[in-house]
Amino acid sequence: MGIRPTGVLLLLWLFVGCCESETGHFWHVTDMHWDPTYNETNAALSCNPGTPAHGPFGKFGIFSCDPPWLLLESAFDFMKHHGIKVDFVMWTGDDTPHIWDDKVLNMEWVHEIIAAQTELIKETFPNVTVFSAMGNHDWSPKNELPPRSDHFYNQVYNLWEAWIPDDGEETFKHGAFYSAPINDDLEMVVLNTNLYYDSNSQTKNMYDPANQLQWFDDVMTGIEQDGRKAMVMAHVPPGMFEKHANKSWFYPDYNEAFLRFAKKHAGAIGSIHMAHHHTDSFRLLYGDNDQPLLPIFLAPALSPWETTLPGVMGGKGNNPSLRLVEYERETGSIVNINQYWSNLTLANLQGTAKWVLEYAATDYYGIENMDGNSLEALVQSMKLDRDLFDKYYSANGVQFDPNEEWDADTQNVHICAIQNLHYADFALCMQEANRAGSHDPSALVFLSAVLLSAFSLSYIT
Ligand SMILES: [Zn+2]
Numbered sequence: 001m002g003i004r005p006t007g008v009l010l011l012l013w014l015f016v017g018c019c020e021s022e023t024g025h026f027w028h029v030t031d032m033h034w035d036p037t038y039n040e041t042n043a044a045l046s047c048n049p050g051t052p053a054h055g056p057f058g059k060f061g062i063f064s065c066d067p068p069w070l071l072l073e074s075a076f077d078f079m080k081h082h083g084i085k086v087d088f089v090m091w092t093g094d095d096t097p098h099i100w101d102d103k104v105l106n107m108e109w110v111h112e113i114i115a116a117q118t119e120l121i122k123e124t125f126p127n128v129t130v131f132s133a134m135g136n137h138d139w140s141p142k143n144e145l146p147p148r149s150d151h152f153y154n155q156v157y158n159l160w161e162a163w164i165p166d167d168g169e170e171t172f173k174h175g176a177f178y179s180a181p182i183n184d185d186l187e188m189v190v191l192n193t194n195l196y197y198d199s200n201s202q203t204k205n206m207y208d209p210a211n212q213l214q215w216f217d218d219v220m221t222g223i224e225q226d227g228r229k230a231m232v233m234a235h236v237p238p239g240m241f242e243k244h245a246n247k248s249w250f251y252p253d254y255n256e257a258f259l260r261f262a263k264k265h266a267g268a269i270g271s272i273h274m275a276h277h278h279t280d281s282f283r284l285l286y287g288d289n290d291q292p293l294l295p296i297f298l299a300p301a302l303s304p305w306e307t308t309l310p311g312v313m314g315g316k317g318n319n320p321s322l323r324l325v326e327y328e329r330e331t332g333s334i335v336n337i338n339q340y341w342s343n344l345t346l347a348n349l350q351g352t353a354k355w356v357l358e359y360a361a362t363d364y365y366g367i368e369n370m371d372g373n374s375l376e377a378l379v380q381s382m383k384l385d386r387d388l389f390d391k392y393y394s395a396n397g398v399q400f401d402p403n404e405e406w407d408a409d410t411q412n413v414h415i416c417a418i419q420n421l422h423y424a425d426f427a428l429c430m431q432e433a434n435r436a437g438s439h440d441p442s443a444l445v446f447l448s449a450v451l452l453s454a455f456s457l458s459y460i461t
């Protein structure tokens, strides 16, 4: 029996028309930390102490310093010629170099650096929507982003005006947050989580800095009422740093408040994307019945700079990285992550930076997609399967040292950080893990401190 022409058309629609538009792609670029003072013969302003002894200064950079413009150019040249047509670009901040002396990096210089990278993105992606969040290094002194209107927010708005809808102008100038449609079904909510960073003295002991959480609640309520979904992006993430026994970023009250609102609206949020760690990891937000509600993806940095944070376990740097994300256009849920990297040592040796695929997450981890249930299954397997955790661990530092050994304590911190975004839960998880192995007194002290502070938390409603 033959197939009628209408049947052929229906089949064509099913296999081509209907499904082609269900998923799209976007680039996630973050933590470029361009150091304009980097050159191949001298220590740049961002270089860590002892850098000259650490290795030769390559033309694409060195692990102990922030990168030269050449590395940024090579990354954007790669994206330009990749061949994929992306729906948008996600840029999650930290554009300036790490410089301890805040007097050196003044606001004028911060502005010049943000402007240069804005121009690079616009040249590379003309006519492509860009969603952009500020990082804690996009200010001078660093971290001090204010919870109120500021001349510098106006200046950054002027740079990004083409990317921000008219109704986002007021909130951006008031605190660098806004929302914008990705398509008819999906909204991008851009938050300024630097306002919750405990290194930001401007926002200490406030109720709701810049009224951002109230705004977030209102925007998400509107999105839900319209039957739409959201993707959320920001620079500093909630929860704990997975490479440290007890390092968190948010003030405790803000951590609780942010998680409460994220949980409240999780049904309408497809995914959350953040950065700041410079490492490749993810977090899972759970519901009251311990079911995974929502993943938070943490994208690794373009800058290879080795952290100077005391107490970091394992390798301190990362190879330069870029992330190509496949997402569901209707829901904002993530289908796959294609992680690209450039081997910095090789790039310097060969005189050219090659950008290659590090992994496609579903193949690499053997999971169906990147939703909460798949990632929950992955993290459960990572607890038992040494090879699987080893894969995650190599990717965590973007192949910084693929042969690096890790021990049970290191594994415990990563797993506890992934599954426990509330500080008290993380402390309990570590206590539980340590009970099975050697007891770590510092974790117990931290647990006591967190439990004490938990009693004094004032929740934002
Ligand atoms: Zn950074």
Ligand SMILES: [Zn+2]
Residues within 6 Å of the ligand: 094, 135, 136, 137, 235, 276, 277
């Ligand atoms: Zn940062």
